[in-house]
Amino acid sequence: xxxxxxxxxxxxxxxxxxxxxxxxxxxxxxxxxxxxxxxxxxxxxxxxxxxxxxxxxxxxxxxxxxxxxxxxxxxxxxxxxxxxxxxxxxxxxxxxxxxxxxxxxxxxxxx
Amino acid sequence: xxxxxxxxxxxxxxxxxxxxxxxxxxxxxxxxxxxxxxxxxxxxxxxxxxxxxxxxxxxxxxxxxxxxxxxxxxxxxxxxxxxxxxxxxxxxxxxxxxxxxxxxxxxxxxxxxxxxxxxxxxxxxxxxxxxxxxxxxxxxxxxxxxxxxxxxxxxxxxxxxxxxxxxxxxxxxxxxxxxxxxxxxxxxxxxxxxxxxxxxxxxxxxxxxxxxxxxxxxxxxxxxxxxxxxxxxxxxxxxxxxxxxxxxxxxxxxxxxxxxxxxxxxxxxxxxxxxxxxxxxxxxxxxxxxxxxxxxxxxxxxxxxxxxxxxxxxxxxxxxxxxxxxxxxxxxxxxxxxxxxxxxxxxxxxxxxx
Numbered sequence: 248x249x250x251x252x253x254x255x256x257x258x259x260x261x262x263x264x265x266x267x268x269x270x271x272x273x274x275x276x277x278x279x280x281x282x283x284x285x286x287x288x289x290x291x292x293x294x295x296x297x298x299x300x301x302x303x304x305x306x307x308x309x310x311x312x313x314x315x316x317x318x319x320x321x322x323x324x325x326x327x328x329x330x331x332x333x334x335x336x337x338x339x340x341x342x343x344x345x346x347x348x349x350x351x352x353x354x355x356x357x358x
Numbered sequence: 359x360x361x362x363x364x365x366x367x368x369x370x371x372x373x374x375x376x377x378x379x380x381x382x383x384x385x386x387x388x389x390x391x392x393x394x395x396x397x398x399x400x401x402x403x404x405x406x407x408x409x410x411x412x413x414x415x416x417x418x419x420x421x422x423x424x425x426x427x428x429x430x431x432x433x434x435x436x437x438x439x440x441x442x443x444x445x446x447x448x449x450x451x452x453x454x455x456x457x458x459x460x461x462x463x464x465x466x467x468x469x470x471x472x473x474x475x476x477x478x479x480x481x482x483x484x485x486x487x488x489x490x491x492x493x494x495x496x497x498x499x500x501x502x503x504x505x506x507x508x509x510x511x512x513x514x515x516x517x518x519x520x521x522x523x524x525x526x527x528x529x530x531x532x533x534x535x536x537x538x539x540x541x542x543x544x545x546x547x548x549x550x551x552x553x554x555x556x557x558x559x560x561x562x563x564x565x566x567x568x569x570x571x572x573x574x575x576x577x578x579x580x581x582x583x584x585x586x587x588x589x590x591x592x593x594x595x596x597x598x599x600x601x602x603x604x605x606x607x608x609x610x611x612x613x614x615x616x617x618x619x620x621x622x623x624x625x626x627x628x629x630x631x632x633x634x635x636x637x638x639x640x641x642x643x644x645x646x647x648x649x650x651x652x653x654x655x656x657x658x659x660x661x662x663x664x665x666x667x668x669x670x671x672x673x674x675x676x677x678x679x680x681x682x683x684x685x686x687x688x689x690x691x692x693x694x695x696x697x698x699x700x701x702x703x704x705x706x707x708x709x710x711x712x
Binding site for chain 2 (some may be wrong): 315
């Protein structure tokens, strides 16, 4: 895996980011842990949101981690794929809604 | 991955050999090295040597014969397994119970315990003794043959607590673990149990389900998953049950084979080791349970039984020599598979332990 930017083994080294900035690292991981605790949303719902966002930000580490997490939290395959479609719809929609800007510009520039 | 119809034993598979399994468990690790020995881990938390806290449950494995060959089965049970507890050995269990009033619960497991020809006789005797009887029923057995169709009524008559595996509330994931068509039959069997009063609010007839992951991952929080199971089974199939027990799959027999074959062994063991929870370790079921094999041999748990790790030498080795005082003084036999019972919220035949 030396010739790739992403190495699956690096995922479990995530905590090492604290080595170069311990205080910020600690604050981030405390916050991270707090975010994923059961609250107004269940842990399963949060895992599904995280899975969708992982696809939107196209983070392979996050996709690995939250696919496992969704399974562990008891989400089923249909829920997981629907979450990915939500991400895809927002990403696709975000591109398409800019079509309005394009149409405005067309109007400005054409007779 | 298709589910093999034959047991590992019938296939003469290397994982049918407990010594080979132990070899794998003790020597496989990650790139960083072997996993710490389970006993060493307990020692770090002042739990070694691990001893019973007082035995109240006698778990009796009445045989390895089963109508299913589940992908994760630690017993390697199946239709081709002929090891069955004879009535004479059941009588020895009854004798042991008669002289041990602390044993308030008898937990019957298999295989499919109902396939033992003396199963009903044994339950009747236990019922007369006034012990709480648990039957680990795989559900599909109720529909497997007309002679089993009245099992719900039989269980009801003897106030048996029914504990049944249903790894998921969808057919795809259930069938992937337990075999084609198992989900549909399980749903029908659950409806039959509900019909005679099992699992209903206010009923004394207890019906508990067992969730264990259909793959190389750990179970969710029991409370959260129970709520989800109740919601989904009620809305889709009008099924009621009492509690959901979340059980972690232990790397033994067919599940160990699955982990190795799918390339998940190291990462799964790493998950178990990383998730070691000393509170769960203090509450492991081997501290209040003695397990009896089909041939009457005594073990610390059903997993040790399948790995042929008998209770510590010096303690009674067979049900005919049962002595609870001596057994409660024994040191529990440990190995690397024990990490499965101490990960996260813990795991036992009664679900989470934390």
